[in-house]
Amino acid sequence: MKHDIAIFKELTRDMIVKGEEPHINSTNFRDIKGFLPVSFVSMKNSLPKQASSLQKFTEFWEKIIISVDSILILSGLDSMKVNDVKIGTIFLSFYIWHLLILLIFDFSFAKKYWHVDWRRGDSIILLICVVCHVWVNFQCQGCRPSFKCLLEAVAVIRIVRPVLHHRDCRQYMLAVLGVGPVLLHFGLLVATFNYMFAVIAMEMFALDPVVTTGPEGTRLLLACDKELPNFNCFSTGSLSVFMVFIEAGFGKVMHARQAEKSLPPLNSWQTAGINLYFIMVYAVMGIGLCNLLTTIVVEFQKVLEEDAEMREVSKRELMSRVRAKVKKMIINVKIFNSFRKKFDELMETAPHTGEREVMIGRSLGNWRSRLSGSKEKKH
Known part of the structure; x- marks a missing residue:
C-alpha cells in the first residue's frame, strides 16, 4: 500500500508543487511505465512494433526488385543483355546494393534481418544464386556448356523468393x-x-x-x-x-x-x-x-x-498474457484513483507546509529515496 501511495505521489509531484489538485491524467498515466515490473516491460517490448517509414520503403523496394526479377526469369528475358550485361545480373546487383544501403542507414533493422527464419532462408538462397550467377558469367568461360546450364539452373532457384516474402504463400510452402x-x-x-x-x-x-x-x-x-x-x-x-x-x-x-x-x-x-x-x-x-x-x-x-493449430495456440497464449498484464494495470489505476480521495483527506487534515514537504520530498534522488526521506521525517 505504501509503495502504491509513493508511486501516486511521484506521478502527481508537479501538481503538488503548483498547488493544484493531484489526479491521474493522460500525461502522468503514460509515466506509469517507469514504475511497471520488468517482466511487463520486456513482454511489451517483445510485441510487434509499427515499422518506420524507412523500413516500409525498404520492404516495398525489396518486393519490387524480387517480383520483377522473377517475372523476367519466367519470361526468359533475364538472359537478354544491355551493354553486354545480362538483365539478371543487373537485378541481382540492385538487390545487393539494397542490402548494403539497409545495413548502413538502418543497422538495427538489418541486425534483426538474420534472426527471422524465412529471411535467413531467403539470404541463403540469394547467396547461392549470386555465387552461381557470378561463376557462370565471369569465371566459367572455358567450362562445358552442360556445366554452365547446371549453374544457371541453380541460379534460377531465386524464382521462389517472392513466395518467402508473402505470408500466406510462405505458410503454403512450409506445408509443401x-x-x-x-x-x-x-x-x-x-x-x-x-x-x-x-x-x-x-x-x-x-x-x-x-x-x-x-x-x-x-x-x-x-x-x-x-x-x-x-x-x-x-x-x-x-x-x-x-x-x-x-x-x-x-x-x-x-x-x-x-x-x-x-x-x-x-x-x-x-x-x-x-x-x-x-x-x-x-x-x-x-x-x-x-x-x-x-x-x-x-x-x-x-x-x-x-x-x-500451432498458430492458434501461440496466439491464445500471447493474448492471455497481454490480458493479464492489462487487467493488472487497470487494477493499479483504480487503486491510484482511490488514493486520490485519501490524499485529499490527508491534505485537508495535515499542516500545509509539513505535508507539502512530505509530499514533495527531497529535490535530489529518485522516488524511492524521497519515500525513504519522508519516512525519516515522520520518525
Missing part, C-alpha cells in the same frame, strides 16, 4: 516442405521399382547392350553446343536421359533380338509374354503412383492442420 520427405521416399521407391524391372527385362529378353559412342543419355545431356536461357538445355537433357532409360529398358527390349540377324525372330508366345510383362509393370507402377498421390494429399492436409 512438410510432405517433402514423404514425396522423396515414395519417389525413390518408384525409381527403384522402375530400375529393377528394367534390369530384369534386359536380363530376360535382351542381349547385353553394346556401347560404341558412350551412354546414350550422357550424349544427349552433353549435346548442348550453345548457351540457352536458364536451364532449358539441362532440363531437356535430363528429360531425354529419363526417356531413353525407359525406352531402352522397355520399348527397345522386345526389338533387341529381332535386330540381331543371327538369332531367330521371336515367336508369338514370346512377344505375348514380353507384352504381358510390360503391362504388369505399368499396372503396378500406376497403383504405386495413385497411392503416392493419396499419401501426399493426406500428409499435406495434416501438415496444414498442425500448422494452423
Whole structure:
C-alpha cells in the first residue's frame, strides 16, 4: 500500500508543487511505465512494433526488385543483355546494393534481418544464386556448356523468393516442405521399382547392350553446343536421359533380338509374354503412383492442420498474457484513483507546509529515496 501511495505521489509531484489538485491524467498515466515490473516491460517490448517509414520503403523496394526479377526469369528475358550485361545480373546487383544501403542507414533493422527464419532462408538462397550467377558469367568461360546450364539452373532457384516474402504463400510452402520427405521416399521407391524391372527385362529378353559412342543419355545431356536461357538445355537433357532409360529398358527390349540377324525372330508366345510383362509393370507402377498421390494429399492436409493449430495456440497464449498484464494495470489505476480521495483527506487534515514537504520530498534522488526521506521525517 505504501509503495502504491509513493508511486501516486511521484506521478502527481508537479501538481503538488503548483498547488493544484493531484489526479491521474493522460500525461502522468503514460509515466506509469517507469514504475511497471520488468517482466511487463520486456513482454511489451517483445510485441510487434509499427515499422518506420524507412523500413516500409525498404520492404516495398525489396518486393519490387524480387517480383520483377522473377517475372523476367519466367519470361526468359533475364538472359537478354544491355551493354553486354545480362538483365539478371543487373537485378541481382540492385538487390545487393539494397542490402548494403539497409545495413548502413538502418543497422538495427538489418541486425534483426538474420534472426527471422524465412529471411535467413531467403539470404541463403540469394547467396547461392549470386555465387552461381557470378561463376557462370565471369569465371566459367572455358567450362562445358552442360556445366554452365547446371549453374544457371541453380541460379534460377531465386524464382521462389517472392513466395518467402508473402505470408500466406510462405505458410503454403512450409506445408509443401512438410510432405517433402514423404514425396522423396515414395519417389525413390518408384525409381527403384522402375530400375529393377528394367534390369530384369534386359536380363530376360535382351542381349547385353553394346556401347560404341558412350551412354546414350550422357550424349544427349552433353549435346548442348550453345548457351540457352536458364536451364532449358539441362532440363531437356535430363528429360531425354529419363526417356531413353525407359525406352531402352522397355520399348527397345522386345526389338533387341529381332535386330540381331543371327538369332531367330521371336515367336508369338514370346512377344505375348514380353507384352504381358510390360503391362504388369505399368499396372503396378500406376497403383504405386495413385497411392503416392493419396499419401501426399493426406500428409499435406495434416501438415496444414498442425500448422494452423500451432498458430492458434501461440496466439491464445500471447493474448492471455497481454490480458493479464492489462487487467493488472487497470487494477493499479483504480487503486491510484482511490488514493486520490485519501490524499485529499490527508491534505485537508495535515499542516500545509509539513505535508507539502512530505509530499514533495527531497529535490535530489529518485522516488524511492524521497519515500525513504519522508519516512525519516515522520520518525
